[in-house]
Amino acid sequence: MHAPRLIPFSFWLSLPQLITWGSVFYTFSLLMTPLEAELGMGRAESSLAFSLALLAEGLMAYAVGRWIDAGHERVVMTLGSVWVGLGLLGHSAVTSVAGFYAAWIWLGLGMAATLYTPAFAVVTRRYGQDFRRAIITLTFLGGLASTVFIPLFSWWMDLWGWRQALWALAALQFLVCVPLHGWLLQGAPRPAAHADRMHTDVAPPPESVREHLRHAPFWLLALFMVLMMSVTSALPAHMIALLQEAGLSPTWVIAVPAAIGVIQVVGRGVLFLFERRWDVHTANRWIPGFIPMGVLALLLGGFHPAGALLFVLLFGLGNGMITIVKGTALAQYVSRDHVGQLNGLLGLPIAVARAAAPLTVGLLWSPAGGYQLALLWLLVASLLATAALWVAQRHALNTQP
Secondary structure, eight states, X not given: OOOOOHHHHHHHHHHHHHHHIIIIITTHHHHHHHHHHHHTOOHHHHHHHHHHHHHHHHHHHHHHHHHHHTTOHHHHHHHHHHHHHHHHHHHHTOOSHXXXXXXXXXXXXXXXXXXXXXXXXHHHHHSGGGHHHXXXXXXXXXXXXXXXXXXXXXXXXXXXXXXXXXXXXXXXXXXXXXHXXXXXXXXXXXTTOOXXXXXXXXXXXXXXXXXXXXXXXXXXXHHHHHHHHHHXXXXXXXXXXXXHHTTXXXXXXXXXXXXXXXXXXXXXXXXXXXXXXXXHHHHHHXXXXXXXXXXXXXXXXXXXXXXXXXXXXXXXXXXXXHHHHHHHHHHHHTOSTTHHHHHHHTHHHHHHHHHHHHHHHHHHOBTTTBTHHHHHHHHHHHHHHHHHHHHHHHHHHHHOO
C-alpha cells in the first residue's frame, strides 16, 4: 500500500497536535490559580500535578512506541484522544487535591499516545527518506498551540468558568481528534517494511533494538535530548521573571513570550523552504547552537532589553527547529524501523529532566545574583548537549557503509 501524499497527511495529523498541545500542555498554567483557590493548594502543590503528568507520560512512552512500531498506530492515537477527552471531562469534576493529581496522571498517560513522539514515529515509518519533511510539516500547527489556546481557553474560562471550559476542550477531542486519527491512520505499514533501512536494521526487532543500545550514538543522542530538554523546559517556566529582571516594560514582558510560538513556526518554515537545499547533517549540527547563543545573549547583554529581545528571538528560532532535530536524530543516526521504541526508552529520563529543570533554575536563583548562576548552568548544559549531538553524528556517519 502506498503512503498518502506527505503534505496533506502531515497537515491533517498536525491538527490534533494543535488541539492536544493546547488543551493539555498549555492550559495548565491558566488552571493553576482557580484550582489553588478552590482546593486550598499552594503553588508547590499545584505544580506537582504537572510534574506527575510528565512522569506518567515518560513511563508510558516505551509501551506506546512499541505498539506503534508493531503497526498499531491507528488504535494507539485514536484511543489516546478518547483517553484525553475522558481525562478532561474527569478534570472538570475534580473536588479534591487527590482528584486533581489523578486527573493529571490520567492526562499524562494520554499525552504519551497523542503528542509529538508518537506522531513523529508514525510519519517516520510511513515516509522513508522524506520523513524529515513530514515532521517539519507536522510541527507547523503544533507550534501555534500556545498562541491559539492560551487566549482561547482564557476567554472560555471568563465566559463559562473553568469546569465548563474543560468540557469544550473535551468536545474538541471527541469531535475532531478522535475521528481524524481514526480516518487518517488507516493502512499502517507493517513492522520493518522499509525498503531503504539503515545498515543497523538487520536483526529481528527485539535483538535489533538491544543491539542499538550497545553503540555510542544512541547514548550520545540520549544525553543530547535529556540536556536540551532540560534547558528548553526550564526557560519558559522562568521567562516572565527573567524578562522582568531584564527591565522590559509590563507590556513587553507579556508580549515577548507570547510571540515565541510564532517565532518557532517561522523557524520551522525556514527549514521547510530550504531543507532540500541544505545538507541535513550540517543543519543538524548548527541548529542546536541557537539555544546557547540565546542564553549567552542574556549573560553578555547584562539583562538589558536589547539582550532579552535577542535571547527570545534566538530561543524561539532554536526551539522551533530543534524539535525537528530531536524528532529525526534517532532515525537518522541509529534506526528508523525502531524509532518508536528507541524514543520510548528515553521517555522517562526526559520526563524527569523536564520536571526537575524548572526547580533547578529556581534553586539557583538568588536575590543578589538573580538568574546569573542559573543561566551559566543552562549555557553549560546546552553546550554539552550540542557537543553530544556532534559526536553522535560523526560516529554514526563514519560507521555507515
